[in-house]
Amino acid sequence: MLRDGRFRRSRRIAVLWDLSGGCVYAAAAGAVRGRLMELFEKTFGVSLRQLTAGRLAERIVQSHGRGRDLEDMRPARFVHGPEGPGQWPDYPWVARQADSAVSHTRDHLGNEFLLWLWHAAADGGGVKTADGEVSLVVSQTIDLQCAYGVSGRDSLRSDAVAAMPEAMEGLRSGKVPRKLGLILESGGQYELALSAETLAVSAAKLPEVEEAETPRVLFEERIGLLRNLAKTLDALFASFLKVRTGSWDSQLRSIRKWIGQAEK
Incomplete structure (x- = not known):
């Protein structure tokens, strides 16, 4: 009291x-x-x-001796802005350096990561990582917000949420995902919702533990599953960064074509 x-x-x-x-x-x-x-x-x-998307990105690229790869990295332009093809998205919810189009925190990479995962799910459903291939499906949840600060937000909920017309319409209007529901297959099936800027996991459903002789064994098995989920998400983000700092131009063209508004 x-x-x-x-x-x-x-x-x-x-x-x-x-x-x-x-x-x-x-x-x-x-x-x-x-x-x-x-x-x-x-x-x-x-x-x-x-932990944020920007901090994890810095940690990963620095561990590979590629720290300079993130310097002056502009946000990706997936569709034309309302002012025309020369306008860059400004991600109004992400802090930026004064008088700069470059994100100070680089947390916009989390939004790009979720869109990249969404595209991968639509393009075959798998991502190759350093630890093996991860199968994925977008399910249940898509939260979108306009990267240009114009067309607002959408919160979509459905078992087949990625097939909703509003999902692709949102992308074509300049929105990017801020939260994405995923089903991952990596040593078991995981269901979760992943937030973009913080990479926070919510509503996680772990694979069932089929055999556990004691409550202690069950507890340790579930801890192992949690660690495997975290490892899988880190591996997916590392694979995204490898593309983002490498062959990004071809990947960006593919995503633009998928959205339906490729830059000309």
């Missing part, structure tokens, strides 16, 4: 600290996440930073 007589509200948060991977996974967001980070530093002397 607090001094003024009010009761302190408590809430249990599931946390997985992956020491080998240097990551903490937690079912928390907003103020709760901030409080968790504060408690972690006070308790363990460990300072946490929220």
Whole structure:
């Protein structure tokens, strides 16, 4: 109880600290996440930073000695802007450097990543990664927002959400995905919703554990499945970055053709 007589509200948060991977996974967001980070530093002397698409991109390319590949990288232009083919998307929800078209955080790469996954799912349903091929399907959820700050937002929900006319119409109007529902096949079938800028996972459904002799074994099996999901998502993002910093022009042409508004 607090001094003024009010009761302190408590809430249990599931946390997985992956020491080998240097990551903490937690079912928390907003103020709760901030409080968790504060408690972690006070308790363990460990300072946490929220993972974002831009930070993960920097970590991956630097680990391959290609840190300069992200410098001055402009956001991809998937369709013409409302002002014509010379207009670049500005991703109004992503911080930018002053007087620059370049994202300061590079978190727009998360939006491009989700669109790349969506295109891969439509183009055959598989992505080759360093750990093997991952099959994927877009399902249940697509949240879109205009990268030019003009045509607003769409939230689409359906089992066959990618087949909804509003989905492709949204892309043709300059929108990009901010959240995407996915079914992944990688050592089992995973269902989840993936947010673009934070790469946060929500509504995750793990493969069933068929045999577990004790609750402890079941717990450890599920931890292994969670780690495999995180590893799979990291591998997919690394594959995207390999294309984004390499043969991106041909991939961009393919995505534009798929959307139905290739630049001329």
